[in-house]
Amino acid sequence: MEAVKKEKIRALFTRHLMEGHDMGLRAVVSSCRESGIEVVYYPRFQAFDEVVKVAEEEDVDIIGLSSSSGAHINLVEGLIASLKEKGMDIPIIIGGIIPNKDIPRLRKIGIKGIFGPGSIPGEVAGFIRDLNVTI
Amino acid sequence: MTNIVDDLMDAYFEKPKRTTTWSGFPVEEIYTPKDVEGTDYERDVADAGKYPYTRGIHSDMFRGRYWTKREVTGFGAPADTNRRLKEQIREGVSGLNVIRDNPTNLGIDPDHPLAEGEVGLIGVNLSSLQDMEALTEGITLDKVSMSLICASCPAIVILSQYVLVAEGRGIDKAKLRGTIANDPLHCRYCGWRPSNPIGLSLKLSVDIIEFCTHNMPYWNTAVVNSYDLRENGVNAVQEVAFGLAMAMAYIDGALKRGLKIDDFASRRAFYCSSHIDFFEEIAKLRAARRMWARIVKEKYDAENPNSWKFRFAVHTAGCSLVPQQPLNNIIRIAYEALAAVLAGVQSLHSCSYDEPIALPTEESQRIALRTQQILAYETGVSSAADPLGGSYYVETLTNKIEEAAGKLLNEIEKMGGMVEAMRVGWLDDEIDRSSLEYQKEVERKERIIVGVNAFVSPDETETPGGVHRRSAESEKQQISSIRELKAKRDEKRLRYSLGKLRETAQTGEGENLFQPVMDALKSDATLGEIMGTIREVYGHSYDPLNVLESPF
Numbered sequence: 073m074e075a076v077k078k079e080k081i082r083a084l085f086t087r088h089l090m091e092g093h094d095m096g097l098r099a100v101v102s103s104c105r106e107s108g109i110e111v112v113y114y115p116r117f118q119a120f121d122e123v124v125k126v127a128e129e130e131d132v133d134i135i136g137l138s139s140s141s142g143a144h145i146n147l148v149e150g151l152i153a154s155l156k157e158k159g160m161d162i163p164i165i166i167g168g169i170i171p172n173k174d175i176p177r178l179r180k181i182g183i184k185g186i187f188g189p190g191s192i193p194g195e196v197a198g199f200i201r202d203l204n205v206t207i
Numbered sequence: 208m209t210n211i212v213d214d215l216m217d218a219y220f221e222k223p224k225r226t227t228t229w230s231g232f233p234v235e236e237i238y239t240p241k242d243v244e245g246t247d248y249e250r251d252v253a254d255a256g257k258y259p260y261t262r263g264i265h266s267d268m269f270r271g272r273y274w275t276k277r278e279v280t281g282f283g284a285p286a287d288t289n290r291r292l293k294e295q296i297r298e299g300v301s302g303l304n305v306i307r308d309n310p311t312n313l314g315i316d317p318d319h320p321l322a323e324g325e326v327g328l329i330g331v332n333l334s335s336l337q338d339m340e341a342l343t344e345g346i347t348l349d350k351v352s353m354s355l356i357c358a359s360c361p362a363i364v365i366l367s368q369y370v371l372v373a374e375g376r377g378i379d380k381a382k383l384r385g386t387i388a389n390d391p392l393h394c395r396y397c398g399w400r401p402s403n404p405i406g407l408s409l410k411l412s413v414d415i416i417e418f419c420t421h422n423m424p425y426w427n428t429a430v431v432n433s434y435d436l437r438e439n440g441v442n443a444v445q446e447v448a449f450g451l452a453m454a455m456a457y458i459d460g461a462l463k464r465g466l467k468i469d470d471f472a473s474r475r476a477f478y479c480s481s482h483i484d485f486f487e488e489i490a491k492l493r494a495a496r497r498m499w500a501r502i503v504k505e506k507y508d509a510e511n512p513n514s515w516k517f518r519f520a521v522h523t524a525g526c527s528l529v530p531q532q533p534l535n536n537i538i539r540i541a542y543e544a545l546a547a548v549l550a551g552v553q554s555l556h557s558c559s560y561d562e563p564i565a566l567p568t569e570e571s572q573r574i575a576l577r578t579q580q581i582l583a584y585e586t587g588v589s590s591a592a593d594p595l596g597g598s599y600y601v602e603t604l605t606n607k608i609e610e611a612a613g614k615l616l617n618e619i620e621k622m623g624g625m626v627e628a629m630r631v632g633w634l635d636d637e638i639d640r641s642s643l644e645y646q647k648e649v650e651r652k653e654r655i656i657v658g659v660n661a662f663v664s665p666d667e668t669e670t671p672g673g674v675h676r677r678s679a680e681s682e683k684q685q686i687s688s689i690r691e692l693k694a695k696r697d698e699k700r701l702r703y704s705l706g707k708l709r710e711t712a713q714t715g716e717g718e719n720l721f722q723p724v725m726d727a728l729k730s731d732a733t734l735g736e737i738m739g740t741i742r743e744v745y746g747h748s749y750d751p752l753n754v755l756e757s758p759f
Contacts, residue, residue: 089321089752090313090324090325091398092309092329092397092398092399093398093438093439094398094439095398095439095440095526095642098643102639102643102646103646103650116400118752141309141328142328142566142676142677143324143325169563169564169565171564172667172668172669172670173668173670173674175668188529188530188563188564189526189528189529189530190529190530190563190656190658190659192649192650192659192660
């Protein structure tokens, strides 16, 4: 299929209710907005269904999760399962405190982009734009 | 080949591109007596131990006693953390510092349906009296300085647990030495979802201050945590202004309860950051010390010199650490710890190099402690008080930070104080603006972070020293232990004590809940049950997450 670049990219950013630090997430949200990505910011979710619902209603192209508690694997697995139940397939990226050791596993699960604490917010926006060409 | 030689020449002639401090003060090439002409030594600086304490709160500083060497610890079930605490004691810490997990922070029990996966994940779970027993097993509570870090929500319960465990071992609570993080305002700005509305949080905070003032003379009853604000992206000047403004809001609350300033001001402490801009951080802490002394003496008319003293702990800046080339973090931490010591810190947590990756391993935490020990025993920096005092540069920077932070503080006061500045969203805007500015500077390479936007190496696939995770087994254990407790306790006694707590809470905001909380803990009421009961009286749902109904 030929790569088609959408005019407007819509990205949903969120984190689980139990997550603390959000400086990175807020920086990414601002940076994406500045670069012209339409951001839906959902500060905290309690259940994965909420994320799926927002993603569906807002018709987003990508979901960004933030996790610094160490729960990242459970988080992405839970979200992917909930998306599948609804027959949805939206690419997911994750940022926060993610040990390198877990990166291969996250990629295997299907996570497209992984951004640790040393990432630069602009990289995330660039990544989302590039990803959009291929979806 | 030519390229490499060109690079080499560039490197040889390279000079610093940025000459402003991280919070934006332009720095001159050199500072001279002219820069400090307006400074009067006795009035503005003074010897260590003398008002306004710019040079330190003790005349002999570390000659009298080293700073307290602590390392924040907490993971898994209480017994897991207990083992690590004992290991730390063997390695030479001089104080303990325990941090709680998320369910504890929210004031819910580990058997709450939404706690799963989070129990003991980023700190230790402390839900019942037996948890505090297990946490402190084998540790002599009258001989240790204990810092208990938690959100404001569970603070009254956690401190009550601690007091009860000590009393159960025959220790008078008046002998207990340590600190409870009792700072409901800052909690709203460190990312965590606050459990209780601000009014109830402030009320419980004052309960703690009041109880400790009357019963625990060596206990620090409240800490203003400007560290977490700093981690959220504010700069050094904002850290000082926001921290002091929050402290003033608590003082106002305690005065309103009827306490006298000199009864409690001396047991208030601050928890500050020490970030990577070395001289600015030292100047920041010196400026904060002077400003606080003047505020407490001049604005609040405190007469006891102990009330004027800005006593502070430092946590080296976690947000300055990066996962790229992680061993470099050891060096960042060492500089930040050195700045804290040169600034006259009372208690220090130096980060572990693997913090941007996972929970610290035993080894990384040992290196963090060794960093402090090398500072204390090898470098000689602890011999003289305020060794940088009188430096034209440091004194000028101290003055500049005081001036800028003073302006911000005035702005907050004009708005009606910190609680009001928060209510109207002013503080949120300030934090957002600064944190975005920080990120942009990194993106534009106006702020160099080695390994991130300069001197980058290929990504590592492994973390040196490995990755520490709390075991899933600990979580299961903790959940089943709280279930067992709930099944075997005396139901009648439990209901009676929670009823008493409810009654006391109903009598009004001025009624201190410390004693009824302790009585409820004695009948094995849990954190979630105690907080839920108090919440209901204040017109909120029993469960802050709106899943559980009150069983009482």
